[in-house]
Amino acid sequence: MRQPLLEVKNLQTSFFTDRGVAPAVNDVSFHVDAGEILGLVGESGCGKTVTSLSILRLISPPGRITGGEVFFQGSDLLRMPEKSMQKIRGNKISMIFQEPMTPLNPLMTIGNQVAEPLVLHQKLNKKEALRHAVELLRAVSIPDPEQRIKEYPHQLSGGMRQRVMIAMAIACRPLLLIADEPTTALDVTIQAQILELLLRLRDEFQLSILLITHALGVVAEIADRVAVMYAGKIVEQAPVSQIFHHPAHPYTVGLLRSIPQITLDVKHSRLPAIEGTVPDLFHLPSGCTFYERCKDRMDVCTSAFPDTSALGNEQSVACFKY
Numbered sequence: 001m002r003q004p005l006l007e008v009k010n011l012q013t014s015f016f017t018d019r020g021v022a023p024a025v026n027d028v029s030f031h032v033d034a035g036e037i038l039g040l041v042g043e044s045g046c047g048k049t050v051t052s053l054s055i056l057r058l059i060s061p062p063g064r065i066t067g068g069e070v071f072f073q074g075s076d077l078l079r080m081p082e083k084s085m086q087k088i089r090g091n092k093i094s095m096i097f098q099e100p101m102t103p104l105n106p107l108m109t110i111g112n113q114v115a116e117p118l119v120l121h122q123k124l125n126k127k128e129a130l131r132h133a134v135e136l137l138r139a140v141s142i143p144d145p146e147q148r149i150k151e152y153p154h155q156l157s158g159g160m161r162q163r164v165m166i167a168m169a170i171a172c173r174p175l176l177l178i179a180d181e182p183t184t185a186l187d188v189t190i191q192a193q194i195l196e197l198l199l200r201l202r203d204e205f206q207l208s209i210l211l212i213t214h215a216l217g218v219v220a221e222i223a224d225r226v227a228v229m230y231a232g233k234i235v236e237q238a239p240v241s242q243i244f245h246h247p248a249h250p251y252t253v254g255l256l257r258s259i260p261q262i263t264l265d266v267k268h269s270r271l272p273a274i275e276g277t278v279p280d281l282f283h284l285p286s287g288c289t290f291y292e293r294c295k296d297r298m299d300v301c302t303s304a305f306p307d308t309s310a311l312g313n314e315q316s317v318a319c320f321k322y
Contacts, residue, residue, distance in 0.1 A: 004032060005032055005073065005208050006070070006208070009068055011025050011051065011065070011068035012068050014066050024281060025047045027068075028068070029234065030237060034175075037198075037209040037211055038208075040211065042230055048229055056085075056095060072176070073175070087121070093174055093175070094171075097180055111130050112130075113164070115133045133145075139167065139201075140197060158186055158190070159194070162194055166194075166198075170205060176207070176208045177207050177208070179209055181212060183218060195222050219240060226239075228251065231279055234318070235318050249290075251293075254293075274293055
């Protein structure tokens with residue numbers, strides 16, 4: 001059996017505040033194989049982004065990683081010296097952030113920002129790095145890259161800035177790309193182009209991708225497998241076709257039913273919704289965190305969080321029904 005490129009085991013990250021302790025990532029386990037795209041899906045606030053930042057050890061106070069293991073190429077990132085982690089971030093593991101204007105420096109040209117990881121990790125001189133920056137912008141389908149490297153972030157559209165972020169992320173030929181909501185705030189045409197670009201780069205650069213999103217449509221488009229997250233926990237994992245055709249967890253079923261459908265009777269069709277709200281992380285229920293919103297709840301659901309059960313076809317679910 002081959003070893004996964006990334007293996008997250010029982011990861012726990014909590015935020016320690018005046019209100020109390022919030023377990024944002026609560027005993028999370030999943031893996032990403034070489035060349036695979038894993039979609040990490042869930043509502044806003046469920047812990048997806050905190051999971052990705054924990055993998056890279058970018059959690060800031062009052063947050064703290066409190067347990068678990070994160071193996072990358074067989075080495076535990078959580079027990080690695082910070083100097084070693086600096087050689088991995090942006091080099092072997094890169095991240096595309098949700099809002100492209102946040103990580104881009106408004107005072108630096110696009111060329112200098114794309115060239116920066118090449119100077120830092122690949123030890124290229126400035127001239128060589130800028131030449132590579134042009135090729136990287138061309139690889140992510142930015143027109144006239146020789147001109148674009150002289151421009152600043154505010155001169156580019158949102159879609160262009162997202163492509164610049166992708167160019168920076170792939171500059172050092174990473175093995176793993178973490179893409180946090182890479183199509184948020186983009187119109188549907190640009191979204192489709194970005195997803196197509198990620199697929200092409202996966203094939204060209206032999207990338208593995210951890211795709212973080214709340215949109216199941218995005219997952220259906222490019223993911224190989226899906227991990228569904230709710231209130232800090234993974235509740236279901238399966239190949240993408242299995243999730244869409246045979247969802248097991250009531251939360252996954254609810255998410256799928258909430259996707260708008262094209263119907264003949266648009267006026268009278270009502271979009272199904274999951275009743276209730278995500279529980280407060282500071283006051284989680286003692287049993288299953290989905291209990292209060294679940295139509296299939298049973299008495300046992302109030303006493304403990306269910307263990308994960310294997311259902312076959314690479315599908316697993318944390319639900320007392322199984």
